[in-house]
Amino acid sequence: MARRSSTPDVPPEDVAERIVDIDVATEMEGSFLEYAYSVIYSRALPDARDGLKPVQRRILFQMSDMGLRPDRPFVKSARVVGEVMGKLHPHGDTAIYDAMVRMAQPFSLRLPLVDGHGNFGSLDDGPAAPRYTEARMAPSALAMTQSLDEDVVDFVPNYDNKLTQPGVLPAAIPNLLVNGASGIAVGMATNMAPHNLVEVVAAARHLVLHPEATLDELLRFVPGPDLPSGGKIVGLEGVRDAYRTGRGAFRTRATARIENVTPRRKGIVVTELPYTVGPEKVIEKIKEGVQSKKLSGIADALDLTDRQHGLRLVIEVKTGFNPEAVLEQLYRYTPLEDSFSINNVALVEGQPRTLGLRELLQVWVDHRISVVRRRSQFRLRKKQERLHLVEGLLIAIVDIDEVIQVIRSSDDADAARTRLRQVFDLSEPQAEYILELRLRRLTKFSRIELEKERDELLEEIAxxxxxxxxxxxxxxxxxxxxxxxxxxxxxxxxxxxxxSAGGVATAAEGAPAPRSGRAAAPALSLEIEDSPCYALLSATGLIARTGSTDVALRPAPGAGRSKHDVLAGAVATSVRGEVGVLTSRGVVRRVSVLDLPGLPPTDGAPNLSGGLPLSELLALDKGERVVSLVSVAPDAPTLALGTAQGVVKRVTSGEAPANRDSWEVIGLKDGDEVVGAAAVTDDDELVFISSDAALLHFAAASVRPQGRPAGGMAGIKLAAGQRVVHFGALPAGSDAADDAEGPVVVTVAGSSTALPGTQTGSAKVTPFSRYPGKGRATGGVRAHRFLKGEDALFLAWAGPAPARATGSAGQPVDLPEPDERRDGSGQPLAAPPLAIG
Structure with a gap:
C-alpha cells in the first residue's frame, strides 16, 4: 500500500512526489485493535464498580445535572436524549433512548433507575418514540449519584474536551449484581443475572467487616439470582459454578398452578414467566407445538394479562389428560422453561475480567470505601475552611469598633485588607470575609450563633x-x-x-415420544394407590408428600444440614386424602394430597427442595399468609390456635364442613391474625412467646373446645403495643427439670424498626424446663434480655431439640449452643433467619 503526500504551498512541479509504504496487515491490525478497545471500554462492557456502561452513566449524570429528581415533574424523554447526545455521548439518539428505556423497565432491571411515564414497551413490544414519553430519575438513582459534588470520584473530559463527566458514579447500590448486565463486545460478551438487593448488601457488609471471608460464607447471604419476573430457578449447581468462576448456567421455570378454569375442565394458569420471555412468544410456541404434534392435551391458550391482575396465561387442558403431565410437556417444548448462561465479564481498572461473586463484591466494597474516604476528606477540608472563617469573624465581632475604624481610615479595599491582617493577625481569607460582612451580622445574637457553629464544626471535624x-x-x-x-x-x-425439578411426566399414556435429544420420561400413572403418607410444608412455602409414614420428620442430632429442613407443618394422611392449610386469617383451605409432588425415599429427614410452592395451589388474599397444615379427618385431635393479640382457642376437626373448600375456624377481631396452630390433647402444654420476650405456658385442659364461629379466650396478657410472635404446643412433662433431652426455646431479638428479612439479630437457645408454668391469661416470665439496639423479638420457637434455623431461600443458619440462663442475652447470627423448627 502506498500513501501520497505533497506540500500544498509549493508548486507541484517543483516538489518530488513522496510515497510512504505501509503494510496492509499492520494497518488493519492496528485499526481493528483501536476499534475493539473502543467498543469494549466505551460501549459494551459495564464498569465493575457502578455496574454501568458509559451511555447509562452519562444518562444518570445528565439527569442529575438537569435536576430531574423523583420529586420533580417529568420531562420529555427527547429532551434528556438530546442533552446527553449534545454534551456527553458522541453516538446516535437511538442508542441513548434504548439504554434509557431499559433502565426504566421493571421487567428488565430488578431495581429500575429511571422513572418512566408513558409507553416504555413490554417483553413483546417496543417503546413509543421519545417525543411521546417522559422520564425522571427513580429514587434508587439518587443513591447512584449522591455526593457527586464532594470530589468522591474523578471527572474526565467529554468527547470534545469542553465539559467534564464522572469516570464512574459513587454507586451506593451494588448495581452490577442487583440489576445484572448484558452486552456484546469484540471477541467477548457479558451476561449477568440480577440479584436481590438485601441479600447482596448483607454479603457485602459481611465482606466489609470480614475481609478474609470465603465464598462459602458469602453464599449464605446470596443463595442465587433474584429475577425481576419472579419464577423459579431449577438446579443451583450452575449458579454456584458462576459464583466460583464467573461462568455458569441455570434453568428458569414459569410459575404455574393447576385450577378449574371451567366447571368441567382444568387448566394451567401461568402467573410468572422466565426472565426476558414474553407471553406472546409462549402462546406462539404452544400453537406451533400443537400443530407439529409435539404437544397434546391442550384445548386452548389465552393471554388474560392486564394491569390490574398482572400476567395471567390460561392454558386449557382437554378432558382425559393429566394437567401435571401436560405442564411437564410445556416445560420441555416451550419457553415456560428457559436457560440463562452467566458470563460475568466487567471492566476492572479499565481491563475486561471474568469475575466470581467474591471478586464482584470486593470491587464494589473497595469502591465504596474509596468513595467514603474521599467524601470524608472533602467534608473535612470544607469544615476546616469554614471554621477558619468563623474564628476570624468572632475576632472581628469582639473588637468590632476597632475593625470599623481600621476600615474607615483605609484608602481602599486593598489597604483595609492589609491593615486588618496586620492589626488582628488574620489570614487573607479571614480579612476578605470580614470586608464582605453585612452590618446585620454584628448583633449579639449573631455572635451566639457563630459560637454555636464553631462548636458544631469542631465536633464534626473530630x-x-x-x-x-x-x-x-x-x-x-x-x-x-x-x-x-x-x-x-x-x-x-x-x-x-x-x-431439582422433581420427576418428569408425559401428557397421557400412549402419547408420542419427544423428538428432542432428551430421554423419554416415564409416563405419569392416572391411578395412584391410596397409601399412607405425610403431607409436609416447609418454612419457605414448599409443600410435598412423602412416600410412606415410615420417615423421620426431624433430622437426628448431629446429622448434616440440608435445604428446607425446617417444617412449618406435617400431617399424617393418605395419598388420596385431603389436608387443610391454615392461614393467618383464621381460614382453613382444603387441599388434595394427590396434587402434591411426591418426595423420593430417604433414610433421614425429608428434603423438600423438590416440593411445590404453595402459591401454585392456593390463591391467597393480599396480606394473608400460610401458618401451618392441619388435619381435616373427623377423628383428629382438637386444633389449638394462638393469635397475635394473645387469644387462644381449641376447635374440633369434626367441625370441618364436608362440602366446602374453605371455612373459618376462629372469629378474629379487627387487626388480629393467627400466628400458630397445633393438634393437642388435654395433657399437652400450650406456649405463647410475645415480642417483649415474655413466655407463658399452661395446660391445654384449661382451654375448653369451642365451635368454629367462636372467638376464643384470653391466652396471654400482653403489654401495650406488643404482639405474640410464637404459639405452639409441647407434650406433657416437657418442663421437667431432669429432662436433659427435652424441648428447647429459641428467641431471636432485633430492632422493631428494621426491614423484615434484613437483620440477623441475636439468638438464644434455652431448655424449656427453665421456664416455670403460670396460669392462662397471665403475663408469663421473661425469656430474653435485650442488648443495645434491640427492643423486640422478631422470631421465637419452642419445640423438641435440636432446634434448626433456615434462611429465606432454605439455606441453614447456625444457632448458638444452649444457654441455661432463662433471661440471658443472645449471640449474633451469621445470616438473617426466616424460621426455626
Missing amino acids: ALQAILGDESLLRTTVSDEMAEVAATYGTPRRTILLE
Whole structure:
C-alpha cells in the first residue's frame, strides 16, 4: 500500500512526489485493535464498580445535572436524549433512548433507575418514540449519584474536551449484581443475572467487616439470582459454578398452578414467566407445538394479562389428560422453561475480567470505601475552611469598633485588607470575609450563633478525623451506609430457588415420544394407590408428600444440614386424602394430597427442595399468609390456635364442613391474625412467646373446645403495643427439670424498626424446663434480655431439640449452643433467619 503526500504551498512541479509504504496487515491490525478497545471500554462492557456502561452513566449524570429528581415533574424523554447526545455521548439518539428505556423497565432491571411515564414497551413490544414519553430519575438513582459534588470520584473530559463527566458514579447500590448486565463486545460478551438487593448488601457488609471471608460464607447471604419476573430457578449447581468462576448456567421455570378454569375442565394458569420471555412468544410456541404434534392435551391458550391482575396465561387442558403431565410437556417444548448462561465479564481498572461473586463484591466494597474516604476528606477540608472563617469573624465581632475604624481610615479595599491582617493577625481569607460582612451580622445574637457553629464544626471535624484515622471505623461507616440503602430500597425475594425439578411426566399414556435429544420420561400413572403418607410444608412455602409414614420428620442430632429442613407443618394422611392449610386469617383451605409432588425415599429427614410452592395451589388474599397444615379427618385431635393479640382457642376437626373448600375456624377481631396452630390433647402444654420476650405456658385442659364461629379466650396478657410472635404446643412433662433431652426455646431479638428479612439479630437457645408454668391469661416470665439496639423479638420457637434455623431461600443458619440462663442475652447470627423448627 502506498500513501501520497505533497506540500500544498509549493508548486507541484517543483516538489518530488513522496510515497510512504505501509503494510496492509499492520494497518488493519492496528485499526481493528483501536476499534475493539473502543467498543469494549466505551460501549459494551459495564464498569465493575457502578455496574454501568458509559451511555447509562452519562444518562444518570445528565439527569442529575438537569435536576430531574423523583420529586420533580417529568420531562420529555427527547429532551434528556438530546442533552446527553449534545454534551456527553458522541453516538446516535437511538442508542441513548434504548439504554434509557431499559433502565426504566421493571421487567428488565430488578431495581429500575429511571422513572418512566408513558409507553416504555413490554417483553413483546417496543417503546413509543421519545417525543411521546417522559422520564425522571427513580429514587434508587439518587443513591447512584449522591455526593457527586464532594470530589468522591474523578471527572474526565467529554468527547470534545469542553465539559467534564464522572469516570464512574459513587454507586451506593451494588448495581452490577442487583440489576445484572448484558452486552456484546469484540471477541467477548457479558451476561449477568440480577440479584436481590438485601441479600447482596448483607454479603457485602459481611465482606466489609470480614475481609478474609470465603465464598462459602458469602453464599449464605446470596443463595442465587433474584429475577425481576419472579419464577423459579431449577438446579443451583450452575449458579454456584458462576459464583466460583464467573461462568455458569441455570434453568428458569414459569410459575404455574393447576385450577378449574371451567366447571368441567382444568387448566394451567401461568402467573410468572422466565426472565426476558414474553407471553406472546409462549402462546406462539404452544400453537406451533400443537400443530407439529409435539404437544397434546391442550384445548386452548389465552393471554388474560392486564394491569390490574398482572400476567395471567390460561392454558386449557382437554378432558382425559393429566394437567401435571401436560405442564411437564410445556416445560420441555416451550419457553415456560428457559436457560440463562452467566458470563460475568466487567471492566476492572479499565481491563475486561471474568469475575466470581467474591471478586464482584470486593470491587464494589473497595469502591465504596474509596468513595467514603474521599467524601470524608472533602467534608473535612470544607469544615476546616469554614471554621477558619468563623474564628476570624468572632475576632472581628469582639473588637468590632476597632475593625470599623481600621476600615474607615483605609484608602481602599486593598489597604483595609492589609491593615486588618496586620492589626488582628488574620489570614487573607479571614480579612476578605470580614470586608464582605453585612452590618446585620454584628448583633449579639449573631455572635451566639457563630459560637454555636464553631462548636458544631469542631465536633464534626473530630468525627471526620476519627473516620479517616481509623480503618475499622471507616469500614463500619461504609457498612452502616450499606444497611441504610438496603432498608430504603430493598424488596422481598421474587424468585424461588429449587435444587431439582422433581420427576418428569408425559401428557397421557400412549402419547408420542419427544423428538428432542432428551430421554423419554416415564409416563405419569392416572391411578395412584391410596397409601399412607405425610403431607409436609416447609418454612419457605414448599409443600410435598412423602412416600410412606415410615420417615423421620426431624433430622437426628448431629446429622448434616440440608435445604428446607425446617417444617412449618406435617400431617399424617393418605395419598388420596385431603389436608387443610391454615392461614393467618383464621381460614382453613382444603387441599388434595394427590396434587402434591411426591418426595423420593430417604433414610433421614425429608428434603423438600423438590416440593411445590404453595402459591401454585392456593390463591391467597393480599396480606394473608400460610401458618401451618392441619388435619381435616373427623377423628383428629382438637386444633389449638394462638393469635397475635394473645387469644387462644381449641376447635374440633369434626367441625370441618364436608362440602366446602374453605371455612373459618376462629372469629378474629379487627387487626388480629393467627400466628400458630397445633393438634393437642388435654395433657399437652400450650406456649405463647410475645415480642417483649415474655413466655407463658399452661395446660391445654384449661382451654375448653369451642365451635368454629367462636372467638376464643384470653391466652396471654400482653403489654401495650406488643404482639405474640410464637404459639405452639409441647407434650406433657416437657418442663421437667431432669429432662436433659427435652424441648428447647429459641428467641431471636432485633430492632422493631428494621426491614423484615434484613437483620440477623441475636439468638438464644434455652431448655424449656427453665421456664416455670403460670396460669392462662397471665403475663408469663421473661425469656430474653435485650442488648443495645434491640427492643423486640422478631422470631421465637419452642419445640423438641435440636432446634434448626433456615434462611429465606432454605439455606441453614447456625444457632448458638444452649444457654441455661432463662433471661440471658443472645449471640449474633451469621445470616438473617426466616424460621426455626
